[in-house]
Amino acid sequence: MTYDKPVPAIDAESEPYWSGAREGRLMIQRCGRTGRCFLYSRRLAPGADGTDIQWIEAKGTGTVYSFTVCHAPAGPAFRSETPYVVACVELDEGARIVSNLVTDDPEAVRIGQRVEAFFDRVSEDLTIPKFRPAR
Amino acid sequence: MSRSPVIVGAADAPTHERGRALPGATVLSIQRNAADEALAQAGLTMRDVDGLAVAGMWGMPGPGAMQPVLLTEYLGLEWPRYLDGTNIGGAAFVLHAGRAAEAIRSGQADVVLIVYGSLQKSQAARALGGRPAMFSNQWDIPAGLPLPVGAYAMAAQRHAHVFGSTRETLAEIAVATRAWAALNPAAAFREPLTVDDVLGARTIASPLGRYDCCLVTDGGGAVVMTTEERARDLRTPPVHVLGHGASASHTSIAHMPDMAKLEAAEQSSRLAYAMAGRRPAEIDLAMLYDSFTITVLMTLEALGICGYGEGREFVRGGRTGPGGSFPVNTNGGGLSYCHPGMYGLFTIIEASRQLWGLAGERQVDGVRTAICHGTGGVLSSGATLILSTEKG
Numbered sequence: 001m002t003y004d005k006p007v008p009a010i011d012a013e014s015e016p017y018w019s020g021a022r023e024g025r026l027m028i029q030r031c032g033r034t035g036r037c038f039l040y041s042r043r044l045a046p047g048a049d050g051t052d053i054q055w056i057e058a059k060g061t062g063t064v065y066s067f068t069v070c071h072a073p074a075g076p077a078f079r080s081e082t083p084y085v086v087a088c089v090e091l092d093e094g095a096r097i098v099s100n101l102v103t104d105d106p107e108a109v110r111i112g113q114r115v116e117a118f119f120d121r122v123s124e125d126l127t128i129p130k131f132r133p134a135r
Numbered sequence: 136m137s138r139s140p141v142i143v144g145a146a147d148a149p150t151h152e153r154g155r156a157l158p159g160a161t162v163l164s165i166q167r168n169a170a171d172e173a174l175a176q177a178g179l180t181m182r183d184v185d186g187l188a189v190a191g192m193w194g195m196p197g198p199g200a201m202q203p204v205l206l207t208e209y210l211g212l213e214w215p216r217y218l219d220g221t222n223i224g225g226a227a228f229v230l231h232a233g234r235a236a237e238a239i240r241s242g243q244a245d246v247v248l249i250v251y252g253s254l255q256k257s258q259a260a261r262a263l264g265g266r267p268a269m270f271s272n273q274w275d276i277p278a279g280l281p282l283p284v285g286a287y288a289m290a291a292q293r294h295a296h297v298f299g300s301t302r303e304t305l306a307e308i309a310v311a312t313r314a315w316a317a318l319n320p321a322a323a324f325r326e327p328l329t330v331d332d333v334l335g336a337r338t339i340a341s342p343l344g345r346y347d348c349c350l351v352t353d354g355g356g357a358v359v360m361t362t363e364e365r366a367r368d369l370r371t372p373p374v375h376v377l378g379h380g381a382s383a384s385h386t387s388i389a390h391m392p393d394m395a396k397l398e399a400a401e402q403s404s405r406l407a408y409a410m411a412g413r414r415p416a417e418i419d420l421a422m423l424y425d426s427f428t429i430t431v432l433m434t435l436e437a438l439g440i441c442g443y444g445e446g447r448e449f450v451r452g453g454r455t456g457p458g459g460s461f462p463v464n465t466n467g468g469g470l471s472y473c474h475p476g477m478y479g480l481f482t483i484i485e486a487s488r489q490l491w492g493l494a495g496e497r498q499v500d501g502v503r504t505a506i507c508h509g510t511g512g513v514l515s516s517g518a519t520l521i522l523s524t525e526k527g
Contacts, residue, residue: 008273039389040271066296066394068288069341074281086280088289088389098275098389111296128277 003123005077014040016055021127026058026117028095037093060117061134062091069106085109089131100130137363139526140236141373144179144359145484146172147321147473148252154323154352154473155257162193163209165252165355170210173357178370179246181210184359186217186244188231191251192476206250217244223383224511225424228358228480229518232507233379233407235360245361249483252355253475271387281340283426284348286388286513288340291429293394295342298444302342304451305428306333309346309470311456312425316467318457318497323352324471347428349469349478356480358487363526374490375526377413377504380406383516391514397430399517400437400508407519408439412527413504415439420489420505421461422482425468431455434508435463438519462499465489479509483520490524 010018017039020027030037032052067087073079087101087109101109102118114134121127146169150156156165166189174180187210189202198205203218217238219231228249235247268276280286294300310330316322328346336345366373382402385391392398408414415438423434432446440461441449455463464470466485469478486505488494507520 005279006268006276008277009267009269010273011270014273040273040387066289066293068280068285068292068343069338070279070281070285071338072281072284072340074276074279074285078279081279084279086275086278086285086289088394096389098278098280098387100278111292130278 003126006075007126018126020057021119021129024119026060026129027055028058028091028093029053030056037091037095039095039097058091058093058095062089062115064101064109064111064113064115065090065096066111067101067109069109087115087131089115097129099128102130102132138240138242139363140239140360140376141363141366142358142360142376142483142487142522143177143366143369143371143373144173144357145487146176146357147481147484148355149321150323150352150354150473154350154354156254156353160254162252162254166206166250166357167210169355169357170248170250173359174248176371177359179359181212183246184212184248185215186235186238186247187212187215188219188228188235188247188249189251190220190222190227190231190477191253192255193253217247223381223516223518225426225477225479226381226509226511226516226518227477229482229507229509229520230381232358232360232376232483232520233381233518236376236379239360239362245365247360249358249360249480250355251477251480253477254353255476256351256353271390274389275387283513284343285340287427287429288343289388290391290394290433290514291342294429294433297395298447300432300447302334303330304432304447305342305347306330307450307453308425308428308431308455309333311450311453311459312464312468312470314453314456315465315497316471319467319472322467322472323350343427343429349426349474350471352473352475354473354475356484358480358483372491372524374487375523376520377523377527378407378409378411378521379519380404380410381516381518385515386512388513396443397433397437397510397514397517399515400434400510400519403517404438404506404508404519407521411521413521418504418506419502420465420486420499421463422486422505422507423463424478424482424508424510425464425470426478426510428470430510430514431463433514434510438506438508457497465494465497465499479518482507482509486522490522
């Protein structure tokens with residue numbers, strides 16, 4: 001079965017995130033000067049003038065910074081999954097990632113809730129890091 | 136001789152059948168007709184125009200990538216000397232007006248036309264879910280975040296968590312805005328709306344329901360700006376542009392610095408207030424881009440009209456509606472009047488009409504100073520304009 005949802009247009013600057021995901025590793029970026037972590041390349045790390053930015057592996061645990069339960073799908077490929085949760089997760093390292101929070105009980109999701117990453121291999125080429133409530 | 140910038144004309148495109156453009160309209164003719172009407176209001180013609188600003192989603196991919204050039208051709212302008220096609224989302228036109236004010240002040244242009252048009256409803260062109268998952272959208276789009284509503288929903292959720300706003304808070308805004316629309320013959324939705332209607336409507340992306348979301352309509356408009364000096368010979372009393380500002384922060388909602396605060400609006404309005412020499416307490420009318428009810432709540436707080444976290448109390452009891460003590464979005468807003476995709480220009484059109492005393496049944500008494508604020512993207516960019524019947 002082919003994967004019919006939108007796929008990321010992976011570029012040279014995001015490639016370490018997606019190749020890490022294929023290997024089951026959640027990759028984020030870290031400013032060498034401030035230690036602040038973030039995700040998706042920028043010339044300057046947030047709040048610093050440093051360009052010393054490295055990729056590091058995150059633990060994969062964090063809290064829900066915000067979320068929405070989608071009752072109207074973002075296109076036909078998501079229709080069968082409504083209601084589904086898209087969350088903005090703040091990793092314990094500090095970086096924020098938007099992804100799915102996969103749960104049987106969308107109405108129970110709360111800001112501040114602990115979550116953990118898992119790796120959803122949706123096709124041969126693409127593994128999407130997603131989150132589920134922490135055990 | 137005063138080159139102080141003023142607005143002398145404003146027009147919006149007529150629509151029918153819940154926001155559909157009139158038969159035979161093209162996305163270009165909508166803009167030409169609105170421009171002609173706005174120029175005629177001032178007693179000017181297209182021949183007087185030497186500056187042009189435009190933004191929109193039309194003609195892309197294709198000549199729409201150079202909208203100022205295409206409209207120069209279509210409108211028949213002769214060698215415009217000021218061109219602006221800056222696109223920062225729906226806030227663009229508010230930024231255009233600020234830039235045009237400086238072009239007029241400095242002598243780069245004498246008469247600037249700002250135009251907008253869209254046929255997104257009749258052409259079913261609003262491609263939700265069809266946006267490419269590029270750059271910082273590589274995360275939210277594959278996750279199925281409906282854009283823009285899902286991003287605004289996340290901000291609403293965060294605002295509720297941090298400041299205690301509720302679905303009822305947001306419903307108050309939808310209801311007050313609809314009550315204004317009932318007084319605007321041009322509004323697409325004028326039937327009464329209650330808080331219970333809003334709360335009972337289907338959820339789109341929690342906590343936002345159907346009536347928390349702006350309309351999808353066609354439409355367009357035009358605004359004409361010139362110098363105070365030139366305006367003395369024109370038909371319309373001048374609306375003075377006292378201050379302006381713009382800023383931006385992020386493309387993906389993941390990178391909004393603080394999801395409970397619309398800091399782009401705080402930044403842009405700080406610039407505008409400083410230039411205008413005005414304080415929030417001196418504002419009589421606020422025209423705020425209401426892409427969603429939460430946008431209004433967050434904008435009121437970020438503009439300092441109330442403090443952060445005070446919006447919940449501020450909007451209670453219909454304060455922003457007809458007869459309330461602080462009028463907001465008197466045209467019925469993007470929620471009930473029209474929302475052709477990039478709404479910012481309509482904040483300026485309505486503020487100008489209120490300042491001219493031409494707002495008909497919805498005219499607010501004693502409006503001397505108005506603030507217009509546009510928000511673009513997913514709470515990504517902000518542009519503020521402070522307008523007044525009085526100079527300085």
